[in-house]
Amino acid sequence: MILEIRDIYSYYGAICALRGVSLEVTEGEIVALIGANGAGKSTLLMTLCGVVRARRGAVIFDGEDITRRPTEKIIRSGIAVAPEGRRIFPHLTVRENLQMGGLASRDPERGAAGTAKLAHKMEGVLELFPRLRERLAQRGGTLSGGEQQMLAIARAMLSEPRLLLLDEPSLGLAPLMVRQIFTTIREINESHGTTVLLVEQNAHQALRLAHHGYVMVTGEVVLHGTGAELLANEEVQAAYLEGGRKETKQGETQQRETRQ
Amino acid sequence: MSYREGSVVAYFLQQLVNGVTLGSVYGLIALGYTMVYGIIGMINFAHGEIYMIGAFVAVIGFTLFAGVPLVLALLLVLILATLVTGFYGWTLERVAYRPLRGSFRLAPLIAAIGMSIFLQNYVQLAQGARIKPVPPKIEGGLTLLVQEGFAARVSYLQICILLLTLLLMAALTWMIHGTSFGRQQRACEQDKVMAALLGVNVDRTISMTFVTGAILAAVAGVLVTLYYGVVDFFIGFLAGVKAFTAAVLGGIGSIPGAMVGGLLIGLIEAFWAGYFSTEWKDVAAFSILVIVLIFRPSGIFGRPEVEKV
Known part of the structure; x- marks a missing residue:
């Protein structure tokens, strides 16, 4: 396990952006984190880099607790990020x-x-x-x-x-360019052996690429499984692969259903 | 020196020499304003005081190394001044500005004015309010042109000031554009969060920017001490405001802007004093500040605020 996020809580001012998120990344894998706008995906990446400070919980990278380290130290321990907005x-x-x-x-x-x-x-x-x-x-x-x-x-x-964090690399790009970027991500993972945590709204492409995937809704992880499992999952299909613009609302309904 | 019909060219040449000398000093101080503004977006109003402290260290240094050969003494004084003011610059940022980072924009500005007043009074108490004289160290010069009894001269000290300034500006340009530290500094200017996300220690980079600015101001302080031969605890205010004007004129945040702005303010002041009135020379500099702020706030080299795609 190269990265382990344990029950993280993060806030933007008074707004709770992450409510007890846990996530694991195995070395050598591509892990996709999908979810609608505002689900907390980028916040999770920024929390793990120490730009946003976690109120509770821990980030374990390579066996070490990096939760309270300054950003530049976290980065220097082997994490790199291509952040939101490039x-x-x-x-x-x-x-x-x-x-x-x-x-x-x-x-x-x-x-x-x-x-x-x-x-x-x-x-x-x-x-x-x-x-x-x-x-x-x-x-x-x-x-x-x-x-x-x-x-x-x-x-x-x-x-x-050792761990590459990518935040919405396909955002705003033409389809051809998107395909090229995803091909490169696979290449980075396969030939360089770099572990990748990929945040995407383009769920279909991301899950096809990923070994494992996590689905986030309003600050919580609601589903996880292998990329193939999530692709085949009906709820995921309804919310992220066909649902189009209504994804947030549907996601929230699902979350409640899953809990019941 | 009086202005006579037959000595037009010589007189002009003399004002040019004086203006370039003065401009070099303003340019050195202006760099500190512009670099700090570039990286944290605040005007460090205590920067003039750092320059004043550099001048006081020069007075103390020249007294201390009175028996030492001139070149060596000058070198020792420069080193001493840069060390002391570098320390002051670092401390200033650490105690007065860093705790206020992330606070509202006006807070560090008010802290800067507070630090300026504090440093002035601190030096006044520690060194006394009397003017400190320094006997001339570098004497003599070259005559450039004699016309109708008016001789345009450039002193060795003026040549020394110009050369040292050029050397420092070249070194600074190299540091900013040719070294890893300079690259990190420019990265911090553009996006501090991203810089941190690439492993840059942003706090240390900001500290080093203050130290660099303070070192340049220290050299200016030493040179002015030699040039005017007198120092008091209040010189930082006027020189500071003029250098600030130079930085604004050149385009605050721009390094070539500070150099050119300094030179222009020096020239304007020298020509104003030479052709109109010595008493009103400060008014000329400050009128420039007002005019630039009204008509071209981004200055000569100022770049438009945002150009992200």
Whole structure:
């Protein structure tokens, strides 16, 4: 078990965003976290990175309790994130954005050796995203949405994380680009052996890719199982695969039904 | 120096030399304002006091190293001044601003004004209110042009000030654009949460920004002490407001802006004093502040607020 989230409670001001969420991620797997807008998926990622502080509960990464650690320490222990909205540094060049990603590398080397190593790693990551190679000298803010998403993932990969957190990588992208991003995620998982926790609204694609999946509704995990199980699950199908825009309400009804 | 018909060019040249010298000093101080604004979005109104402390360290240093050869003494004073003011800059951020981060926007600004008053009075109490003289250290100079009895001169000290300023500005530009620390600092300016999510220690980066600004102000303080030969506990206020004007004129948050803005304010002040009135030279600088704030608040190099896709 590389990541274990135990009964986490998080708040935004007075609003309770996570109500006792528990979740497990096994090393080497892709785990998808699906749910409607506002279900608390992004909050969960931010809580596990220490940007949002958990009021109760614990986050165990690689056997260590990281719940109270400062964000940069959590990141430096081997977690990388391509967050919601991509958060590319708009005034840094693509190369500089990538170099920022190499900062949290667990085997940091200073001086010339470090620079050479980083350049080598950058080559490896650019293999995954050849489009970025042409854009290295361009400023991050000038990239298209799809390119920014690639950059966000590439940047996260440069620290050679053990656990990669992806928050809605398909959001706002054209179908072709979405397919490309999902293919790359699989490649990262299979050839680099990186464990992936993937937050998605695009439930169908995410569950097809994932080994395991969790369904969140208004701050709670209501269902979990293997990707295939969840894909076949009628409730999931009704709420996330066919339900379209009414998903939140249906999700809530389901939750009550599951409890009864 | 008087203005005569036949010495137009020489007189102009002299104002130019004086303006560039003054502008170098303002530029060095302005960098501290602009860097701090860039990273945490506040105006550090106590920055002028940091410069004043740098000047006082110079007075003490030159007294301390009176027997040492000039170049070595200058070097020692510069090192001492940067160490002391660097420490003050770091402490200032740590005790007065960091606890207020995340508070309402006005809070750190008020704290800055409070720290400014505190530091002024602290130096006044510790060092006395009398003006401290420093005997001239670097004397002599070059004559550039003689016209009708008016000689435009550039002193060795002025050359020294200009060269040291250029050197520091080049070093700073390299640090910002060529080092990992500079990259982290620019990343923090643009998105602190994301910087932290990439493993940047944001608090330490902010602290180091204050220290860098303080070091530049310290050098300005040492140079001014040599240039004017007098120091008192109140010099930080006027120099601070003028450097702030320079930073606003150049575009607050922009590093080349602070350099160019400093130079322009120095030139405006020198030419105003040279051609109109010495008594009214401060008015010229502050009129610029008002005009820029009204007509172009983003300054010369200011970039539009948001350009995220």
